[in-house]
Amino acid sequence: MFELLGIPPQALFGQLLLGLINGSFYALLSLGLAVIFGLLNIINFSHGAQYMMGAFVAWMALTWLGIPYWGALIIVPLVVGASGVVIERLMISRLYHLDHLYGLLLTFGLALVIQGLFRNGFGVSGLPYAIPAQLSGGQNLGFMFLPNYRGWVVLASLVVCFGTWFAIERTRLGAYLRAATENPTLVGAFGINVPRMITLTYGFGVALAAFAGVLAAPIYSVNPNMGADLIIVVFAVVVIGGMGSILGAILTGFGLGIVEGLTKVFYPEASSVAIFVIMAIVLLVKPAGLFGRTA
Amino acid sequence: MSVTANTPSVSAAATMPIGTPRHHIAIFAGLLVLLLIAPFVLYPVFIMKILCFALFASALNLLLGFGGLLSFGHAAFFGSASYVTAHAAKVWGLTPEVAILLGTIAAAFLGLIIGALAIRRQGIYFAMVTLAFAQMVFFFALQAPFTGGEDGIQAVPRGSLFGMISLANDTTLYFVVLAIVFGGLLAIYRIIHSPFGQVLKAIRDNEPRSISLGYKVNRYKLAVFVMSATLAGLAGSTKALVFQLASLTDVYWTMSGEVVLMTLLGGMGTIFGPLVGAAVIVTMQNYFASFGAWVTVLQGTIFVVSVMLFREGIIGVLSRWIRKPL
Numbered sequence: 001m002f003e004l005l006g007i008p009p010q011a012l013f014g015q016l017l018l019g020l021i022n023g024s025f026y027a028l029l030s031l032g033l034a035v036i037f038g039l040l041n042i043i044n045f046s047h048g049a050q051y052m053m054g055a056f057v058a059w060m061a062l063t064w065l066g067i068p069y070w071g072a073l074i075i076v077p078l079v080v081g082a083s084g085v086v087i088e089r090l091m092i093s094r095l096y097h098l099d100h101l102y103g104l105l106l107t108f109g110l111a112l113v114i115q116g117l118f119r120n121g122f123g124v125s126g127l128p129y130a131i132p133a134q135l136s137g138g139q140n141l142g143f144m145f146l147p148n149y150r151g152w153v154v155l156a157s158l159v160v161c162f163g164t165w166f167a168i169e170r171t172r173l174g175a176y177l178r179a180a181t182e183n184p185t186l187v188g189a190f191g192i193n194v195p196r197m198i199t200l201t202y203g204f205g206v207a208l209a210a211f212a213g214v215l216a217a218p219i220y221s222v223n224p225n226m227g228a229d230l231i232i233v234v235f236a237v238v239v240i241g242g243m244g245s246i247l248g249a250i251l252t253g254f255g256l257g258i259v260e261g262l263t264k265v266f267y268p269e270a271s272s273v274a275i276f277v278i279m280a281i282v283l284l285v286k287p288a289g290l291f292g293r294t295a
Numbered sequence: 296m297s298v299t300a301n302t303p304s305v306s307a308a309a310t311m312p313i314g315t316p317r318h319h320i321a322i323f324a325g326l327l328v329l330l331l332i333a334p335f336v337l338y339p340v341f342i343m344k345i346l347c348f349a350l351f352a353s354a355l356n357l358l359l360g361f362g363g364l365l366s367f368g369h370a371a372f373f374g375s376a377s378y379v380t381a382h383a384a385k386v387w388g389l390t391p392e393v394a395i396l397l398g399t400i401a402a403a404f405l406g407l408i409i410g411a412l413a414i415r416r417q418g419i420y421f422a423m424v425t426l427a428f429a430q431m432v433f434f435f436a437l438q439a440p441f442t443g444g445e446d447g448i449q450a451v452p453r454g455s456l457f458g459m460i461s462l463a464n465d466t467t468l469y470f471v472v473l474a475i476v477f478g479g480l481l482a483i484y485r486i487i488h489s490p491f492g493q494v495l496k497a498i499r500d501n502e503p504r505s506i507s508l509g510y511k512v513n514r515y516k517l518a519v520f521v522m523s524a525t526l527a528g529l530a531g532s533t534k535a536l537v538f539q540l541a542s543l544t545d546v547y548w549t550m551s552g553e554v555v556l557m558t559l560l561g562g563m564g565t566i567f568g569p570l571v572g573a574a575v576i577v578t579m580q581n582y583f584a585s586f587g588a589w590v591t592v593l594q595g596t597i598f599v600v601s602v603m604l605f606r607e608g609i610i611g612v613l614s615r616w617i618r619k620p621l
Contacts, residue, residue, distance in 0.1 A: 115595075
């Protein structure tokens with residue numbers, strides 16, 4: 001077998017795959033944050049908690065109602081997204097006239113409530129969620145072994161990410177959305193119900209987080225803290241990419257996942273801080289973020 | 296882009312007459328008398344915990360309430376100062392005042408680095424950047440050899456002040472902690488009411504205008520960030536000696552959230568709000584400690600209720616009732 005810089009290829013490609021998987025989640029979550037930020041101008045701090053909810057609701061659906069993985073993949077984002085719609089209507093919508101920081105504080109409080117409730121109900125040890133039978137096993141690619149489910153995660157994430165990009169950048173509905181981001185009053189004057197669009201946008205962002213949660217359930221153990229630390233890394237991803245661009249959020253997410261994976265191969269001690277170091281460098285060199293517009 | 300621009304208490308504070316208002320002197324004096332009696336009535340360690348968090352929250356309030364900058368990563372300064380002090384006292388065997396000084400200097404230095412990077416972004420990005428850097432400090436504390444990983448640094452000796460006065464007794468330590476915290480609070484009061492503090496409020500209320508008036512806005516922001524980090528470090532160092540412990544809890548994001556909650560609940564941009572907020576939250580944690588994760592739910596609920604209905608905070612509302620800045 002050949003070796004690359006003293007690293008066996010299995011280890012290299014294995015970590016690359018792991019990085020790609022992490023990147024899939026970074027991309028899905030930072031995309032949701034960017035979509036919500038674009039229209040609502042708030043940072044959804046409860047995004048990590050809603051990702052965790054996605055995984056838990058999938059587990060509940062399977063355990064209590066017998067709804068299999070494929071059903072959960074569609075139903076769970078709808079259910080969790082609906083909870084997001086309720087939160088937006090009852091609380092967030094009352095804060096738009098205030099400083100954006102209040103939205104951050106509110107959603108932080110909501111994240112604490114959600115995480116606390118799930119910790120009370122299910123403990124912290126984590127619940128198992130089986131990989132669906134159709135996706136068990138894996139492919140031997142010669143240079144590495146690819147578990148089918150992990151391949152599916154990357155594929156599903158790519159499809160959903162670029163689907164979202166297409167819907168926002170290339171369709172009529174997306175055009176309304178982008179127009180409302182620029183000037184909500186004017187769009188309202190054209191007869192478009194902007195408040196409803198804002199509500200649904202928040203619901204959609206939350207549904208993206210829940211979708212990521214369902215994807216994550218079979219890989220990571222389903223536990224109440226699974227979103228808490230992840231969301232902070234995603235914040236760093238968002239700072240690096242800048243939230244001005246949908247495509248930017250997706251590319252930064254995947255890119256940083258891969259960079260993190262490579263750090264694990266070449267300098268494992270630094271892998272947990274790699275993204276934060278990159279954030280520091282980006283702040284020094286290009287403060288607005290790689291794809292950001294200066295505020 | 297100010298957090299507190301629409302709370303009446305702040306606009307009242309902005310138009311305050313020159314000189315120290317009499318009711319502020321009266322409150323500080325009354326507070327000091329109460330705190331001098333307190334250790335003979337209540338459990339000293341409990342009050343010391345409130346005092347440390349009161350200083351921590353006041354340090355954050357200096358940045359948030361008066362500088363208009365929401366740091367979601369202040370645990371980094373509190374926690375790293377706590378680690379440095381614990382290490383200095385336990386491993387190097389230094390006296391408590393030197394250990395506290397070292398911890399505070401470490402926090403100031405860290406504040407300078409993180410602050411210089413974070414002020415390059417505004418608003419919610421600033422909050423995310425500080426949070427992310429604090430998480431980096433957390434990972435560092437998790438892996439670094441001298442922090443003791445999951446165990447933290449335990450059984451930190453309290454030592455003898457200046458090598459003479461033993462601090463092993465809770466009551467003796469209490470008066471030292473009281474002197475440190477009260478000194479810190481007075482320093483914050485002085486900063487807020489200095490010309491520097493006035494410029495800070497101007498930047499908070501209208502940054503472009505301050506720039507056009509010729510103020511080097513970023514220098515002011517960095518200065519207040521470093522001051523806030525230093526005072527948060529002082530609180531963390533003192534806490535390490537009180538509990539004889541420095542652990543990962545001190546540097547985790549939940550700690551950053553807690554101190555924001557204390558400031559929000561007490562009243563952002565008020566002088567005495569963070570003290571009240573710290574007292575309420577610490578007391579609550581004490582009484583509900585046995586309920587496990589319900590404390591998190593309760594804290595989250597207080598966050599939500601404060602933001603939805605009670606943005607002025609306890610002291611903010613009080614200040615509106617008596618029509619005087621508090």
